[in-house]
Amino acid sequence: MTNESHALPGPGALAGVSAARRRLRALPGVAASAPLRQALVPWLLPIALVVAWQAAASLGLLRSNVLPGPASVLAAGWRLTLSGELADHIAASTARAVAGLVVGGGLGFALGLLNGLSRSGERLLDSSIQMVRTIPHLALVPLVILWFGIDEEAKLFLVALGVLFPVYVNTFHGIRTVDAQLLEMARSYGMGGLELFRRVVLPGALPSILVGLRYALGIMWLTLIVAETIAARSGIGYLAMNAREFMLVDVVILAILVYALLGKLADVVVRTLERRFLAWHPGFRDA
Amino acid sequence: MTAITIARDPMAVGEPTAPRRGVGIALLGVRRSFGPREVLRGIDLAVEAGQFVAVVGPSGCGKSTLLRLLNGIDAPDGGRIAFERPTAARIMFQEARLLPWARVADNVAVGLGPRRKEPGAPARVLEALAAVGLSGREADWPAALSGGQRQRVALARALVSEPGFLALDEPFGALDALTRIGMQSLLERVWREQGFTAVLVTHDVSEALALADRVLLIEEGRIALDLPVDLPRPRRRGSVALAALEERILRILLRQDRDQPDYMI
Ligand SMILES: Nc1ncnc2c1ncn2[C@@H]1O[C@H](COP(=O)(O)OP(=O)(O)OP(=O)(O)O)[C@@H](O)[C@H]1O
Ligand SMILES: [Mg+2]
Numbered sequence: 145m146t147n148e149s150h151a152l153p154g155p156g157a158l159a160g161v162s163a164a165r166r167r168l169r170a171l172p173g174v175a176a177s178a179p180l181r182q183a184l185v186p187w188l189l190p191i192a193l194v195v196a197w198q199a200a201a202s203l204g205l206l207r208s209n210v211l212p213g214p215a216s217v218l219a220a221g222w223r224l225t226l227s228g229e230l231a232d233h234i235a236a237s238t239a240r241a242v243a244g245l246v247v248g249g250g251l252g253f254a255l256g257l258l259n260g261l262s263r264s265g266e267r268l269l270d271s272s273i274q275m276v277r278t279i280p281h282l283a284l285v286p287l288v289i290l291w292f293g294i295d296e297e298a299k300l301f302l303v304a305l306g307v308l309f310p311v312y313v314n315t316f317h318g319i320r321t322v323d324a325q326l327l328e329m330a331r332s333y334g335m336g337g338l339e340l341f342r343r344v345v346l347p348g349a350l351p352s353i354l355v356g357l358r359y360a361l362g363i364m365w366l367t368l369i370v371a372e373t374i375a376a377r378s379g380i381g382y383l384a385m386n387a388r389e390f391m392l393v394d395v396v397i398l399a400i401l402v403y404a405l406l407g408k409l410a411d412v413v414v415r416t417l418e419r420r421f422l423a424w425h426p427g428f429r430d431a
Numbered sequence: 432m433t434a435i436t437i438a439r440d441p442m443a444v445g446e447p448t449a450p451r452r453g454v455g456i457a458l459l460g461v462r463r464s465f466g467p468r469e470v471l472r473g474i475d476l477a478v479e480a481g482q483f484v485a486v487v488g489p490s491g492c493g494k495s496t497l498l499r500l501l502n503g504i505d506a507p508d509g510g511r512i513a514f515e516r517p518t519a520a521r522i523m524f525q526e527a528r529l530l531p532w533a534r535v536a537d538n539v540a541v542g543l544g545p546r547r548k549e550p551g552a553p554a555r556v557l558e559a560l561a562a563v564g565l566s567g568r569e570a571d572w573p574a575a576l577s578g579g580q581r582q583r584v585a586l587a588r589a590l591v592s593e594p595g596f597l598a599l600d601e602p603f604g605a606l607d608a609l610t611r612i613g614m615q616s617l618l619e620r621v622w623r624e625q626g627f628t629a630v631l632v633t634h635d636v637s638e639a640l641a642l643a644d645r646v647l648l649i650e651e652g653r654i655a656l657d658l659p660v661d662l663p664r665p666r667r668r669g670s671v672a673l674a675a676l677e678e679r680i681l682r683i684l685l686r687q688d689r690d691q692p693d694y695m696i
Binding site: 326328330332333335348350423425 | 528
């Protein structure tokens with residue numbers, strides 16, 4: 145037993161842990177609220193952080209011109225909500241994000257389909273796309289400002305360019321890795337053309353396409369933050385930059401938090417899509 | 432596609448109760464090469480309607496190739512394959528090849544082809560599932576089934592269109608011994624009920640002898656042995672008659688390795 149104690153925990157050790165857990169659950173009052181407790185666990189750390197942040201601000205440990213407490217950030221948020229400014233900026237940012245995603249994601253999806261389904265399409269286009277892909281799209285910011293100034297096209301262009309590649313790469317890969325045995329089976333049952341695409345190719349590629357969408361949403365917000373802080377007259381990024389000029393630190397922090405919330409919202413959307421469309425997949429089954 | 436509805440008469444007795452829907456098949460000098468490799472070098476074969484033929488032979492001898500030619504997934508380089516009349520031809524593989532994103536019933540409906548939208552389709556799907564003993568599982572995802580259950584769904588999918596010909600390429604090769612025996616009796620039962628012509632490729636000589644009317648041995652691209660198995664069904668595993676036939680086939684299969692001395696068997 146002594147030399148085993150330095151090795152990986154054996155089954156005996158694990159059994160000990162689970163026995164301890166069972167004892168914990170057996171405590172009165174703990175077992176009853178188990179599902180609720182499960183749902184609360186992910187929130188413990190964020191809540192603790194906010195409480196600590198507020199405490200540090202109230203105790204004067206944080207200077208309010210460096211990092212105001214959550215209460216002042218909330219107050220700033222309330223002020224901007226009442227004046228309608230916050231809603232306007234969020235709407236402007238969201239509209240840009242969605243437009244860029246639709247244009248760039250749509251183009252990436254179409255190119256991925258084309259090159260995934262046709263070898264000649266791949267030969268013609270893939271190496272060029274891969275070449276353009278190696279340019280970080282944010283490196284184009286100066287050029288885009290020269291071309292479009294701070295008009296809407298500038299933001300749209302950058303976001304669309306940013307989301308195009310993850311959607312393209314994952315759509316292409318998803319289609320190319322559809323199980324060849326399934327394709328042979330479907331063809332032997334007389335499926336072909338559009339039906340084969342709709343019932344075998346697309347569902348087979350969907351897990352990969354959704355991974356692409358998830359990446360694309362991350363890049364979408366990132367691009368928008370950069371574009372709006374540099375060249376915009378509305379949007380969350382503009383709100384933050386404008387507030388910086390007037391030293392409104394609470395509004396700057398509010399803008400950052402709004403970005404975080406929007407990013408989280410996008411993530412929830414993808415998760416919902418996954419749960420809806422990949423219900424057949426053991427990896428996405430509801431827990 | 433010809434659709435022949437089968438009247439099942441529970442009062443009828445004796446061998447195949449249903450009118451034969453199986454189709455006769457004739458092969459004449461069928462050849463197939465891959466590059467310089469001549470895999471099939473002239474196969475002549477006549478399969479009677481409703482016959483159960485098993486094909487054995489060493490790995491790589493062209494058994495799967497022959498099945499793909501019979502099913503029209505692949506085309507011969509020479510010779511002719513003729514079916515007595517047009518019929519749906521189906522094939523089952525070692526893997527069930529179910530669509531993971533379609534529920535069991537939808538997977539079976541794939542077997543109906545374009546006719547899956549007809550009003551009678553759902554009833555036929557349920558009937559096919561019942562025939563393979565999977566009633567009640569129609570709303571499950573394939574991922575929720577065991578390997579043997581998945582193969583049964585694949586069998587239901589193959590049979591739902593009431594084909595005249597079913598090819599099976601080592602369909603039970605990936606199953607454990609007990610499940611395999613269960614699947615063999617299931618296959619024998621549906622074959623006897625439905626009367627399609629069956630060609631089964633297998634590595635398992637005793638499986639071939641348990642199920643087939645006739646065992647073909649393919650060697651070096653030709654039919655090296657065509658052995659009728661005239662034993663009553665259902666056959667008793669381990670019976671003396673089966674053992675004698677099995678030894679005869681194994682003897683030929685092992686002989687082809689000329690370096691091995693005769694006393695290997
Ligand atoms: N598409 C193909 N392209 C090239 N060669 C092929 C192809 N299909 C089969 N072959 C070759 O034809 C030969 C016969 O293959 P086949 O799959 O028919 O063998 P098999 O008898 O089914 O073997 P096993 O028992 O291992 O399944 C093999 O040598 C194989 O390499
Ligand atoms: Mg094979």
